[in-house]
Each structure stands twice: as structure tokens, then as C-alpha cells.
Amino acid sequence: MTAAAPSPKRRLWGPNEYVPYTPTAWHRDHRVAIGGILGFSAISLTLAILGPSAVTLVLGPRDGSLLPPWYGPALPQRPNEWVVCIAAWVAILLGGASLLIALRALDAGWRPRPRRLCTMGTVLALLHAVVPPLTSADVLMYAAYGRLQLIGRNPYEITPAEVFRSQYDPVMEWTERPWEDTPSVYGPIVSWLQLAANHLGGENMHDIVFWLQLFHVLAFLGACAATIWIARGDRDRLNRAILMTVANPLMIWGIVISAHNEALSVIFAVGGMMLMRRSALGAGLGIGLAGCAKLSIGLWGLAMLWAYRKQPKKAALLCLGAAIPMSLAYGLWQPQALVSVLRNGSYVSGGSWAQPVSRFFDHVMLLDTTTAKLLTGIISYSLLVVLVIVLWRLLPWSAVPGIAPDTSPRDDVMTVAVRAALVLSVAWLVSAMYTLSWYDLIAFVPLGVLASSRLDVIMIVRNTFLSVAYVPGRVVDLSDQLDTVVTQVRETVSPVVQLGVVVAIFAWAVERRRSRRRGDPAAEGAGSNVMTSDGAPSDGADGADRGATDEDPSPDRGDRSGATGTVDRTTLAT
Template sequence: MSTEVTTSNKRATANRDGKRAIACYLIATALIVVTGLLGPSVVVLTLTNQHSWLPPYWFGESPNDWLVSSLIYVALIIAGYGVWVALRALKNGWAPRVDRLIALGVGTTAAVTLVPPMASGDVLIYAAYGRIIATGGNPYQTTPADIIRLGYDPVIIATERPWQSAKSIYGPVATWIQWLSSEIGGDSIHLTVWMLQLSVAIGLIVSGLLLLKLIGPDLERRRRVVLLGMANPLLIWTVLAGAHNESIAVMFALFALVLFRRHIFLAGVLLGIAGCTKLSIGLVGVAMLWSLRANHRKMLMLCLGAGLTMIGLYSFVGLEAFQQARSQGSFISTGTPHKAIFSFFDLFLPGVLVRTIIGIASWVGLFLVAILISQVFPKSVVPKAHEDDTTPDAIRYVAIYAIAWLLTSMYTLPWYDLTAWIALACLASSRLDQLMVVRTASLAIAYVPGRDPRARQLLGELSGSLEWFSARLRDTISPIIELSLLIALIVWARRRDAQWWPYDWPKRDKKALTP
């Protein structure tokens, strides 16, 4: 009787947590939508040439900077709490209907697509690159500023000042999507941006459906995949609300993982397409390759598929496109411990030297942390399609590399977390789930308002109090949290007997040589 009562109480608690999680998902999304509907602000982008009948919609209320920032701060706190509670509810046996969770994901995605992009001006530079191609230029050679100096262009002029002198760092597939959006949008920045928002939304929804394909019919696993992937409000803010093309690269990478079960070469082709969208998605390729390390023929097939595709697609746009994509590797983003370290040592050492040392330390850290956590990382819950199927291993390695990269990289932004979340959704529950909730929510909060200070001539200045508050979130609080999470990850692994270097082949070789 006591066991039955305990089980009943646990189930009731799980159901309460589940209802609370769904409420948080909806409230967080509603706050994001309300912020967008208020119109251009320090959070919401300014779009000209508005079509009253066509999304995205807004009312143009010129809201106070603290009001819109606070709405998003609250939304992200609620979103993080909602994901945290959803994880606990699932662990305790909460069993909502999967179709309703899918409807939740599709519905919240659609709602945010109906309002203007927020927090980042990246989508405006996407529109500018598309416009450059549509008017006969090359965004890998020509900057928006080059066009602006020649005369007025209704799309390119909307590009925010910091990025007007930047050439494209995106792969040819992303660039062609930008071109298609520009062809449809024409002279309207409003319509062009909405086309780009739709491409990101489609990427997120298709990625969620591909995850369901990978995870199989098990209902418990499907619930986790939808709540952490398709419907996750942290991802809806960081990726969709900012209209970042990360979702498109991840979508192609997931297509590659679906094909990976039976068609290695075709999986390589899709992996190449993903890499031609955004080069950083290559860590998925590394994970797939490592999972095949026992079969050299399949490794070669995967490399051939990816290599031929990337060479073929990049040949259309020229080698400078690849060089531009690689240039981002030397950047250091605010919000990381690396930026704080760089700012200190840059006071008395050459900046190039400091940047180089930090870059080398980051790569070494990535390598060591990946080795450490790989020994204790939770197992993949993706079923094997056949005996030789290494897809579950590949997805597990994606999660390992992505989390190690996010916490050691000197250039990391909130929307980069999408790859880690997509892979983590396919793994067994662990403390890493909570770690990623804190990581994504805290870094997303640090990037609110998110607009570059040099873009404020379009918006008016931030109030002094908000400027000070947002700067301290980004340059002080965020680096402390990021460093704390890295330490927590290492401590978690070490307490489970993970070794910094678990490989014993030097000892084995020595024994083999001993007579």
C-alpha cells in the first residue's frame, strides 16, 4: 500500500510539474510576442517599407527601453524554469500526448514568426547579402558599405552600422537562401526579412520532425525530443526570434544523421550541404567520422560525400567564401571568460600574442574536456536500425563535442547552443540537462538588449542605467557563470572517475617490448 501511495504521489507531482512547464512555455512565448508587437526598440529591429497585411506585425508604440528589456529578461527566466521543470516532470513519469507537444512547438514557432526579429541585427546583414547577389554583386567581395557609397538602396541601407563593412562569412547554401529571400522581397526589407524568418522557422520545425524520425516510436523518448528540441522556448528565443540561420545548418546535419543509418555517401552529401550553410556545423561531421573509426571504408565514403559536395558548392562562389568563413575563428566574444582574460593581458602585452595564446588554450581545453566527459556522458536513446548502425554513437559524440566546444570556445553566442540541445534531446536524462538550461538562459539574458551600441543612432540612446546593467551582465556576470559551468562539468566528470587521459597504449607498448 505504501509503495502504491508513493507512486501515486509521484505521478501527481509529475503532472503538476508538467502543467507548470507547459504554462511556462506559453507565458515565455507570449512575452516574446508582446515585445515584438510593441514595435521597434532597443530589442526589436526596425523594418521599413511595412506591408500592413503581411507579417511580421507590430504596432509602433516606441516602448521604453527598460520595459522591453525587462519583458525579455522575465521571459527567459520563465523559459529556463519551464525547461527545468519539464525535465523533472518527465523523469518522474509525466506522460503528455506527443501530438499536443508537437502542436505546442509548431504553434509557438509560428507565433514568434509573426513579429519582427529581436535582439540581434544579423538578419539585416543576411538581407543585405541577398540583395547584393540579387543586384549582380558578390557578398564575399563586396560589403554593404560599398553599395551604400554608390547610392541609396532600400534594403542594404537598413544594415546596422557595425556590420556595414563586413563581407559574408556564410557558406554558399546560406547565401543562396539569402538571395532567394531577396528575390521574393524585392525592394522591401520587411518582406525580405520575413522570408528569412520563415526559412529559420522551417529549419526548426523540420529539425524537430527529423529528431522524431531518429528517435523512433518510443513515447517517452519522443516527449523528451519535442520538449527539448522543437518546443524549447530557450531555442525559440535564441534562434528563431533572432532569425539566425543556425537552424538551417542543423536541419541539413539531421538529414545527414537520418541517412547515416543506411546510406553513408548520401549522408556525407547532406553533411557537406550543412557545412556549406555554416562551417561550424563540421563538429557533427567529426562526430559521425569518429563513430565510424572501426570501418575505414565507411569513413572514406563519408569524407568523399562531404568533401565532393563542399568543393562543388564552394566552386560556384570562389575560394574567398571559404576563407571568409574561416576568419571567424580568431574572434573573441563578450560574455566569455576568454574576453575578460584578453582584456586584462591586452593592457601590457601585444593583442595578437594574447589572442593567439587564448586560441591555442581554447583548442587544448576543448580536446581535454571532450576526452574527460566522454567517459561519463549519458548514453544515446536513439535505437539502432541494424547491427552495424553507429548513429546512436554519432549523436552522443555530437553532444559531447558541442558542449565541450560551447564551454571552451573563445567565440560563443546563445544561438550556437542549438546543436548541443538537438543532440542532448536524444540522450538519457542527466545533470547535463540542467547545466545546459543554465548556460543557454544566462547567456541569452546577457545578450539583451543585444543591439550593438553603434546602432543606436536609429533607436536613440539606451538609458544610462540599462546600459550599465546590460554591460555588467555581459562582461562580468556571464563570464563568471560560463567559467562556473565549465568547472561544474569537470567536477561532475571527475567524481565519476573520469580520467584526463584514460588511454593506456604507452603502457601496453612497454609491456609488449618487455621480454
């Protein structure tokens, strides 16, 4: 019995030669996509550089500090609230549309140099990390929680408001509503970094925010780099991973320019995912550390466990690895954190589908608020279960690059784990009562590693309108007219779109079922591909691995190694 041939060594960037591409339509034109991403960046950076406004945070006096965030000198009056809000909406819509166009261009045959695309995304992310945060005041609360620790208080037991309402504090006075009366809901790792930022920034909110921005952008870039490493060796998949992560304008908006801490958990989770084929214990340690930052990343832990379900020893090692940091962080160092973190599940966010549903129970059915939330929660968890089942059946099986030769994706632990992570993440994000745009990083990462599907469009549309709904995502004084518009966008437009996302998933399922009844081979054969010794899919499997979007293949969405393609897939796998 001969041993299986070793997998070919994969270079990070793969072939880097120029491949000519002539777009056939503007919505598949890479120049439009790149121009749109740069246009998005120009608008968002301009908003930040203008300084405090309805969308740009007030960080307090710089006190001569030369550290970022950098912005221009104080204007005679703040920028007009209508101008900055409309500009922010335009930036988000432009970013979402540009990402869609870029992905369509990839499917049509555009093959940019991965290194250049990654460099562009990295530079844009870093530029957005050295200007004042936009739309969300969460980073001010991060600073306040760190300040509480610095003065010897526990952020899981006491709120910033309890301190600054009784005594002056140079940091906490700059926090904003509505979370001033809420204890921290973050894991111990996040809390330690908040404390570190306060040690480094002193009593200056401006400087503390810089250190928090630095921690967050480095974690974001690290998570993106790990995702790109997983996708290495396949130039097309590599470019997808770059566009879905580091060059993704929606994630730059939600994670970097808004200074959110989502990447602090994702970086450890992706690190654990990288080890799925090599070390179950190492994968467990990665997901355990991720859970010490944010518990919601535990969805990825379930996905990893599912991937090892046929290998009990490795499943046990995964659990052991996860238990080590989790038991130390939540059991020994910060036992109060676990209870506080779990509190987040009872909230209802304004832009979600749950907002109008909860209001219907409250105002139309005349139920009390507690009962209305309970019924909404039952619907939410029921929908979660149904969506997991539906998405698991819908999502095409496409192998994660680096799969062993002659192996089915269904038998590769990393492919199963990444696919399950995507299914669980999307189902949770779409069904959750409390959902925000920056949470979507846990879905965009596995989306980038797997082949394109209709889920790309669904998640981009969801995130775009959820981002628009939180402009501004702050409790600030607005004119009555603008406040009415903002409220309608958040409480009417976004919830309708989020309901539309749920409908779109079920419509996809119905369409797939009808295709199978008609005997459509694209619907029947998805996921049957195995990998040959050269790393390319076997005959008849290219649709499942390269596109598998349940659409009829067109000349520029078919096999790229044929007449319309320009690069041999066996070359991409080397």
C-alpha cells in the same frame, strides 16, 4: 547460425494514451512547465507586437505590404527601454526554468501525449516567425548580403557599408552596427537563400525579412521533425526530443524570434544522421550540404566519421558523400566563401569566458591585442581537447531508439555518431572564444535523442544566461543607467556563468571518479546496456539508458516500469 531477429517496427508517436501523473513538487510539475513556456511566449510575442523598441528591430516602412512580420500601429512614443529589456530578461529566465522543470517532470514519470506537445511547439514557433525579430539585428545583415548579390556584388569581398556610404540603397540603409563593415561569413547555401529572399521581397526590407524568417523557421521545424523521427518508438525519448527542439523556449528565442540562420545547416546534418544506419554515402551528402551552409557543423562530420572508424568502406563513402557538395560549393561556385567563413574563428564574444581572460592579458599583463587573442586562443583550443576527453568519459552510454536487437550502444553507428556529435558540440560551444546562444542548437538536438544526464542542466543554464547577455544584442542608444546594467550582465555575469559551466563539467568528472572509487554501481555500470529483441534494455541497464545522471536513484527517477511507473517499456518500443 540463425539470423538476428528484425527490429520491431516503430511508429512515429508510439502509444498515445493518457497516462496519469501526479507531481510531488512544483519543480517537477508539468503544469508549471507548460504554463511557463506559454508565459514565455506571451511576453516575447507582446514585445514584438508592440513594434520598434530597444529590443525589437526597425524594419523600415511596410509600404502597404500585407506580409508578416505583423505588429501593431505606431505608438506615440517607443516602449520604455527598461520595461522591454526587463521583460525580455524575464521571458528568457522563465523559458529556461520551464524547460528544466519539464525535463524533471519527464524524469519523474510525466508522459505527455507527444503529438500534442509537438503541436504546441510548432504553433509557438510559427507564431514567433510572423512578428518582428527581437534583440539581434543579424537578419538585417542577411538581407544586406542578399542585396549585394542582387546588385551584382560579392558579399564575401565587399561589405554593405562600402555601398550605402557611397550611394543610397533602400535595403542596406536599414542595417545596424556593428557588422556593416564585415563581409559575409556564411556558406554558399545560406548566401543563395539570402539572394532568394531579396528576389521575393524586392526593395522592401520588411518583406525581405519575412522571407528570411520563413526560410529559417521552416529549416528549424524540419530539423526538429528529423530529430523527432530519430527518437520515434520510445515515448519518453520522443518527448525529450520534442522538448529539446521544437518546444524548447530557449531555441524559439535564439533561432525563431531572433531570426537566426543556424537551422539551415542543422537540418541537413540531422538528415545525414538519420541515414547513418542505412547509407554512409547518404549520410555524407547530408553533412556535406550542412557544411555548405555553416562550416562549424563539420563537428558532426567528425562524429560520423568516428562512428564508421571500424568500417573503412563506409568511412570512405561518408567522405565521398561530404566531398561532393562541399567541393562544388566552395571549390566551383563560391571559392571566396571558404576564406571568409574561416575568419569567424578570430573573434571574441562579449558574453563568453574568453572576454575577461583576453582583457586580463590586454589590460593587466599589458600585452598587445594580437598577443592577448593568441594566448586566449591557445587556452581555448587546449580546453577544447581536454573537454572532449572528459565528456567522452563522463557521458552515459544510452542507445538511440531503433538500435538492432542484442546490440551494444558502443557498436551501433548512429548511437556512436549522436553521442560523439554531442560531445564535440558541447566541448566546442563551451570552450570557444566566440560563442552565442543560438549556436547551441547543434547540442540540443543530440541531447534530445539521448537519455537524460547532468549535461541537460549544464547546457540549459549556459544558454539561458548567454541569451540574457544579449538583451539587447544590438548597438542602439540606451540611457547611461541601462547601458551600465546591460554591459555588466554581458561582460561580467555571463562570463562568470560560462566559467561556471566549465567548472561544473570538471566537478562532474571529479564526482564520477570518487563514485567509482567507492564502488558505486551507477558510476561503474554506465554504458553497459544492450538492447533485447523487444527493444528494451536488458536487466541492470535501465539506469544507463533511462537516466544515468550520476545521482542516487530516487523513487521517481528509478525504473519507470516498476511501482512508480505506469507504462511498460516493451510497449513503448513498439
